[in-house]
Amino acid sequence: MMRVAIVDDEPLARLAVKVRLARHADMDVVAEFGDGDTAAAGLPAVRPDLVFVDVEMPGKSGLDLLAALPRAQRPMTILLTAHDNFAVRAFDLAALDYLLKPVDDERLDEALDRARLALPYRGPVGAAPAAWTRSFAVRVGTRTVIVDAADVERIEADGDYATLHAGGKTWLVRERLQALALRLDPARFQRVHRSSIVRLDVIAELRALTNRDALLRLRDGTLLRASRTYMPALTEALARRSHPPHLSNIA
Template identity: 30%
Template sequence: MEAKITCVILDDEPLGQELLKKYVSRLDFLELAAVYENAIEALGKISALRPDVIFLDVNMPEMNGIEFMNTFSSNYKPYVIMTTAYSEYAVQGFEYDVADFLLKPVTFDRFVKAIHKVQEKMRYKNPVSASINPAVTTDPNKQFLLVKENKKFMNIALEAIICVEGMKDYLKIHTLGKSVVTHMTMTKIEELLTRDFLRVNRSYIVRKSAIKAIHGNTIELSNNTEIPVGTRYRDSIREIMESGTL
């Protein structure tokens, strides 16, 4: 299981806190470490928690978000996602190299984009750990797929996927530990998956490295599932086998 991205919410408005808490709970790879409504209260505690991400409100009493960022030590620089109802703070915020700036009221899709920016920064800051929290993009080198099951979003490691089963407008993604059902078409997921995945019939896409054996026109996967190869896909699979790239 991939490491989670820990985060802290610092916002003096209860409604702002609750909205961000709800959004964090929807993303399976995020872990909420704490919520604070006062920057003074959060000072020592955040340095002890050392979260990966801080959702930081700008306009707060006693100490505002900009002043709060000035307290960070040189050996701890969290990714800051600023939140405010006042767009004029955006320029000042980006001068501090914040990960993103969210204008209230924050929508969920905009929240997800901000998290993706953090993941991208993590990947380039620490390439050795890129497999932990890389960005979810159509990059062929990506390591995770962001999908929605019921009302919750989750990151699935591509290397954990054994195969994808099409069920009309839904997909069942079979992984090493469980299966996830999501509303998506086979065409769409083909666009999102990397070259390590191969369409073998109308209803199945398999991970090449999960193929254990090929018996005639049947593929046996690492979980012992046997999948027939569709007629229109046999030539491409034969070419891959002959080229030794399977």
């Protein structure tokens, strides 16, 4: 059972998260806090495994709250935000995931799966580095081909399977896209849509759309749509790169 706390100044927002968590038998909501100051005092006593934190709150913000907690007392964190952009500083606080309000059920499930995978590796000073997937074993007829993860530019969902795109070739793997997303290093790969994952260094341009989605242009000319529910994590991951892609707006 995973102990969960919720920090949000909006009662309805806290309720929405609680209702969704109630569908997961291994999630136990042990505390709620309506502001950052109260949470900063209460979290060390409650000692949750996982905390949902609203980024923008009156007084102490969600990021200020996390920074105020000693590293040894900082639980796994899923940030909640009503906006597409917030401080890159969140990455320095080792946030596990970022959910855009109103929270999408599938994105919440993905974030909880990420927390379940990370929990066994957590020690007294936080999570140990995960063993990210470095290669894929792909069956081609009677042969097994090894495809390096570093060579994969993007991955597309194909029902219960996924298609790897690498060096102009495609490879079908017998695994769902959601499962693959949890095993890939988020510093190198990001899910941008329900149906696609992209390697960050192949993104040449990101064009913001008026509905808060975005259009990605990859270095080979491929165009992909990035859904608004995946934009917070994507934009922050790109911002951390030494040479982020060009960002433009489409009116």
